[in-house]
Amino acid sequence: xxxxxxxxxxxxxxxxxxxxxxxxxxxxxxxxxxxxxxxxxxxxxxxxxxxxxxxxxxxxxxxxxxxxxxxxxxxxxxxxxxxxxxxxxxxxxxxxxxxxxxxxxxxxxxxxxxxxxxxxxxxxxxxxxxxxxxxxxxxxxxxxxxxxxxxxxxxxxxxxxxxxx
Amino acid sequence: xxxxxxxxxxxxxxxxxxxxxxxxxxxxxxxxxxxxxxxxxxxxxxxxxxxxxxxxxxxxxxxxxxxxxxxxxxxxxxxxxxxxxxxxxxxxxxxxxxxxxxxxxxxxxxxxxxxx
Numbered sequence: 001x002x003x004x005x006x007x008x009x010x011x012x013x014x015x016x017x018x019x020x021x022x023x024x025x026x027x028x029x030x031x032x033x034x035x036x037x038x039x040x041x042x043x044x045x046x047x048x049x050x051x052x053x054x055x056x057x058x059x060x061x062x063x064x065x066x067x068x069x070x071x072x073x074x075x076x077x078x079x080x081x082x083x084x085x086x087x088x089x090x091x092x093x094x095x096x097x098x099x100x101x102x103x104x105x106x107x108x109x110x111x112x113x114x115x116x117x118x119x120x121x122x123x124x125x126x127x128x129x130x131x132x133x134x135x136x137x138x139x140x141x142x143x144x145x146x147x148x149x150x151x152x153x154x155x156x157x158x159x160x161x162x163x164x165x
Numbered sequence: 166x167x168x169x170x171x172x173x174x175x176x177x178x179x180x181x182x183x184x185x186x187x188x189x190x191x192x193x194x195x196x197x198x199x200x201x202x203x204x205x206x207x208x209x210x211x212x213x214x215x216x217x218x219x220x221x222x223x224x225x226x227x228x229x230x231x232x233x234x235x236x237x238x239x240x241x242x243x244x245x246x247x248x249x250x251x252x253x254x255x256x257x258x259x260x261x262x263x264x265x266x267x268x269x270x271x272x273x274x275x276x277x278x279x280x281x
Contacts, residue, residue, distance in 0.1 A: 002269045003262055008254040013180075015257045019265040023272040031268050041267035044260075124265075128257060133180045134173050140256045 004123070013130040021122045028115050028122045029086035032056070039064070047074065058083050063100060075100055082112075089113045107135035175227070182226035187211070188219050195229050196242035205240065 007016040021028055031037045035051035043049030043066040053063040062078040075096035082090035090113075095106040110129040115122060130136040182188055187209055194200055194208070206216040220240055223229040229240050 003265050006258050006262070008258065015254055015261070017258065017261040017265065019268075021269060021272050027272060028268070031271055037271060040271055041264050044263065045267075124268075126261060128261070133176050136254075136257075137173065137176055 013133065013136060015128045015130075017126050019124045019126075020118070021124065023122055025115050025117050025122050026086045028124055032089055032113065033085070035062075049076075056080060056083055063096070065096075065100075073098055077102055087115050107131055107138060109139070178226040179228065182222050182228055185219065185222075187216075188223055191216070191219055191240070192223060192228055192242055195240045196244060199239045199241040201237040201239055203237065 002019045002021060004018040004020050031041065033056055035054035038054065039049040039051050042064070047066040047068050049064045049066045051062060051064040053061065055061055058080060060080045060083070062080065065073050065075045067073060075098065077094050077096050079092040080089070081092065082088055091111050092108050093111055094108040095103040097103055107130070112127045114125045130139070190208070191205055194205065202217055202220055203213065205220070206213045209216055220229065220231065224231050227243055229242050231238055231240050
């Protein structure tokens with residue numbers, strides 16, 4: 001298992017995923033930095049991503065689209081806020097329409113990734129922050145493909161933060 | 166409450182109800198089996214009335230149901246509503262788990278053809 005832990009915080013509306021890889025920090029940074037590697041994992045397998053722009057510097061932007069099984073296009077953009085190789089990346093992820101123009105109707109997601117060496121392995125922590133419960137529901141309803149395939153029933157995650165007494 | 170027809174207001178209530186550690190603890194305990202309010206109150210350093218208020222918030226969010234039996238009010242966790250709330254965040258967890266799997270695959274490939 002590469003995923004070490006996940007934590008869902010309904011109050012702060014954050015999702016934190018901690019993963020560990022058997023590769024150097026610099027190598028893990030490359031999967032974010034190199035658009036050809038990035039597009040091999042960002043979109044779901046049935047909706048592969050193509051990054052047509054990846055200005056991976058603070059203040060830079062990226063543009064991508066995902067292509068669905070029937071040839072449908074779902075567009076997206078990133079505003080790259082902090083790009084501190086090889087350890088920290090913060091960005092805003094949004095949607096765009098079929099012309100590649102930024103959507104004003106869909107919410108954005110704040111993302112932050114930290115990459116660090118721990119005991120000879122590389123730990124990658126990603127934190128996704130959502131603006132409101134309505135936005136989160138809008139995003140889920142909108143059909144983030146993989147998410148919708150989920151079976152219900154994982155209630156333990158929400159209860160994980162309960163103090164033990 | 167019909168679980169797959171939650172309105173935004175319902176969802177807000179659920180998340181607000183879960184935003185408090187005592188309420189999450191009450192929910193945790195009542196998911197395992199029904200408990201009286203007075204039994205719950207023994208676990209917290211607050212008044213019976215304060216615990217009752219927390220239970221009322223959970224009840225409004227349909228996270229628990231309350232019924233009176235004799236002199237006791239019995240509180241029971243409502244798994245269906247909780248599952249619906251968890252599902253929203255689960256959706257995102259699954260996206261990231263899948264991404265992490267694919268990064269793992271990518272990193273385990275030989276370096277050939279990769280940008281160094």
